[in-house]
Amino acid sequence: MTTDTDEPLDFEYEDPPAISNKKKKVIGLDDLLNDFHKENKKVTKRSKVQKAYDSDDDIDAREATFHNCVNEFQAKMNQIKADDEMPLWGLQVFGYQKTLPKLDFPELKRCRFLQSFLKNELNSLVELKTDEGQSFLQGLLKDGWLLKLISSHGQLERSIAKWSFNMLLYSPQQQLGAAACSFWCRILLSKTEIDLQHFEIEWLPDYSELIRALDVYGFLLDAPSKSSSSMELDHLDSDSSGPPQNIRSWIKFVSVICKVRNICSVFSTEEVEDLIVVMICMFMDRQLLGLSLILDECLHSLISFFSDSEFDVSCVKIAKSLACRLATDISCLRAVDSISVLDARSKRLKSAVAFEFLVACFDSKVSDAEGILKSIIAINLRDESFDLQKMYIYLILVENWLFCDPMLKDNPELIEMWAVCLRNCTCQISSTDLRSYALKVRNKASYLSQGNAKKWFLESGN
Known part of the structure; x- marks a missing residue:
């Protein structure tokens, strides 16, 4: 089938679009100028009316009213803000620390435990001298061997007991202080075990030792200073301010010594009452928030110290003491x-x-x-x-x-x-x-x- 290519296309049969003969109006410069003058007259008229309405006195009065409304609104917002922002609790219960006592113990040279080791044949390998005895014991304490050797020896001598307890309280070396704390806690808790019931401890720290340590730490026992709202931490960069690192060991020791009251009681009921007050005061120091768990454990250990008849009376004394201090x-x-x-x-x-x-x-x-x-x-x-x-x-x-x-x-x-x-x-x-x-x-x-x-x-x- 063939197609004639010369035939016209479909759209060629359509009528051409009608062309409008209507001419658009040409806007001249005169028209633009007239529109401008009309608009300018309207603006000038509105300005005169507003100016007549707004006298200087009216403007000042409205501005004063506006400022009063803003100030009243700001005062109300400040009240709401003050209600939303509760002041912080807390007291600063640790002031500046005193000079730590010296940790030299010459009597260690004469202790039976160290002398028996010097006379042992094994010392020919170690070649330990008497003057090096304290350093040697520190090494044993850090490595945990002192506990094992003392336990096998069956006796904690007075000199080693006092030396290790002072390490617990005052050692500037955190590792040594923690090791001494672990040593004492294990010794005291092991007294409850059957195989170590006959273990002899020649010296135990008493209440005065613990209170003396708090005094060295700078604990404000009778008058905690500065509420949290006024407490500034500007002096806490000093090495002699704020809670000491040894306070953790102090708290742990108090907690453990109260758990073994039936075996080695070193506190009176009045002294435990004071220690409970001290412990609750420590809860008030925001710098000790990281110790909340061991503080809580120690507090309940102190509470369990009392017999039922003792606690009824002591409970009221503790509450009155806190109400007087805080x-x-x-x-x-x-x-x-x-x-x-x-x-x-x-x-x-x-x-x-x-x-x-x-x-x-x-x-x-x-x-x-x-x-x-x-x-x-x-x-x-x-x-x-x-x-x-x-x-x-x-x-x-x-x-x-x-x-x-x-x-x-x-x-x-x-x-x-x-x-x-x-x-x-x-x-x-x-x-x-x-x-x-x-x-x-x-x-x-x-x-x-x-x-x-x-x-x-x-x-x-x-």
Whole structure:
């Protein structure tokens, strides 16, 4: 089939598009100039009206009102910010350290253990001299051989005991101090083992040795200084300031010596009471946060030291001592919180400490449960001059005081008074109150109220 290539194409049959004869209007310079003059007149007219409206006095008045609104808004924002930023807890309990005592012990040359080694045939290989005895013992201590040799010897002589304990407390070499701590802990704990019950220890450190070490460390026993809000770490680059590295060994030794009370008791109940206060004060130092675990272990070891009859009396003494030493601010909440609840004793101590802080909050004007709760109920929380931070502290202290003591948390009268305290906090403080701590108090009270409601619901059997 052939196709004629000369035939026209399809689109060639279509009609050509119509061409509009309408001409566009040409805008000339005269038209542009007229539009410009019209627009300029409108702008000039608006400016005259605005100028007539805005006199100098009106502008100043509006600016002053604007600035007042900005300042008022900024003040409210500062209040909210202050409420959100709770001050840090903490106290500086370690000041500047004193000069460490000398660690030379001439009496080591005459100790029976070292003399027996010098006379041993093996010494012909080592060729140890008497003057090198202390360095030799340090090497044995670091390598762990001293413990093995002393254990096989069956006796820890007085001179070696005093020397190794001083290494534990005062050695500037961290490895040597840690080795001495491990040596003493193993010796004391091994006394509980059957095969070493007849192991003789000629000398044991007492309370005075430990307190003397704290004094050298710069521990501020009776007057911890500087709250965390004012504490500056500007002097901590000095070698003689801040907590010493040996404090870790000190804490571990105290923990272990209390665990073996039935075998080698070196403390009285009054001394252990003081040590518990010292331990809780150490919880207050933020520089010791890394030691929280061994501090907690030591605290519970000290608590377990007492017999049941002793603890009831000592618990109150410890709480009163802490309330006398620490201020009733945010830091006192840390003191209560540092007592972790593991058993009935720790609960009892936590409750007693919280109660004594509450008594101190009211300047000892009230000293019984009903009096404290009535004093809190009587507070007018709508009073703008009342510091709501105090109420926040009261809420947490009462919570720990009541619910850590089984005799109190089941008292219906006290629980009802506590419920009134919580209702006051939620009713007298509005959700729009911008005072510092207002939202924290309201939210805390609401949370505790829910806990109370749940407790009553479960007890009612519904």
